[in-house]
Amino acid sequence: MRTEVLFAVKSTISRGEKGDINMLNKETMVKITNRDNGYVGYTIPDANSHYDIHRSMSPGQTIEVPFGELETLMYVDGGEYILKNLVRIDSDEAVKQLLGTVEPEYHYSADDVKKLLTSGSIDELKDCLDFAPDGVIELIKQIAVDIKLDSKEKCKAITNATEFDVESAIKFNEMVAQAEKEAEEKPSGMQKLNERRVKPEEETQTKSRRVAPPKYEVIKK
Secondary structure, eight states: OOOOBOSOOOOOOOBOTTSOBOOOOTTOEEEEEEOSSSOEEEEEEOTTSSSEEEEEEOTTOEEEEEHHHHHHHTTBTTHHHIIIIIEEEOOHHHHHHHHOSOOGGGGOOHHHHHHHHHHSOHHHHHHHHHHSOHHHHHHHHHHHHHTTOOOHHHHHHHHHHHOOOHHHHHHHHHHHHHHHHHHHTOOTTOOOTTOOSSOOOOOOSOOOOSSOOOOOOOOOO
């Protein structure tokens, strides 16, 4: 996703419950993790140079960026959506300062989602599907297929909430895997296409003419 600046950049501050100002330094390094199932990227201007800052993260990748960069990203077209849905900010203070109060599911990692699917209750899963950001929803769909989720009730809950048919996706992957396995296990001794299994006997006798060949007279000049 390429983003462009729409506003003048302003600093943001967050007040704690007791009214005290609690602000991170712009140079403080903050970890962010891409929890979407595709690449996530953004472009913002760098006030200290003539070049833009370009970031790109592969699925599951974690990078460190200055807090001031995330502040700027909040004022970039699409930047707030990225921070709320596609990446996880691994700093409680940064989350409070940038996004305010978030649902508990905002902090879910891939391991948390896997635990939810394997041992969590159906109500916990439904709450997650109702309140989690888009990136966590994508993780739920992906991991449900990867682990071959065998709970029909949970599969149905995911399908109802996302219109993504988990059971059909699992069956499709199994069909592809089976086809690949059969191709790899093709017997090495299998006959080549159109190759005879029994070689025909070669003729050993010289063919004989039915009539004598014509005689030619050689004329010398």
